Amino acid sequence: MKHNRVAMTVSIIGLAALTLILTLTTPTDIGPFGVLLFFTTLYISVFGITALVMQTFYKLAFKRDSFRNKDYLYAAVFAFGPIMLLMARSFGAVNIWTVGLIAIFLFLAEFLVVKRI
Numbered sequence: 001m002k003h004n005r006v007a008m009t010v011s012i013i014g015l016a017a018l019t020l021i022l023t024l025t026t027p028t029d030i031g032p033f034g035v036l037l038f039f040t041t042l043y044i045s046v047f048g049i050t051a052l053v054m055q056t057f058y059k060l061a062f063k064r065d066s067f068r069n070k071d072y073l074y075a076a077v078f079a080f081g082p083i084m085l086l087m088a089r090s091f092g093a094v095n096i097w098t099v100g101l102i103a104i105f106l107f108l109a110e111f112l113v114v115k116r117i
Helices: 002-024 027-061 069-078 080-091 096-116
Strands: none
Touching: 002 027, 027 069, 027 080, 069 080, 069 096, 080 096
16 A cells, blocks of 8 residues: 555656646757656656556456555556657657557567566
8 A cells, every 4th residue: 555655646746747847848948858857757647547547447346455566567567658659659650550569569568577577
């Protein structure tokens, strides 16, 4: 339960930082470090949302109150999907093949987590 509070707190802080970045700066003013900060805060926010959705699903579907460390790894891998879609969108290359390749990458990464840990 302690891990969940830490993850949610960091996610809320990341969401607040992301909101500040989006409201106070423009893409031309932010620079390379700002772009890195944007993607990092976006990943942290998506990770928190993913962990919250997974925890709710586990409570409803499996009647399990605890959220194991392995579940956080699943959420961390899955949270990288929207980041990859946003990067592909910035290159102007979002089509069915790109989405399919991202889905295959996420499937293989989740499979690696299942087999290695």
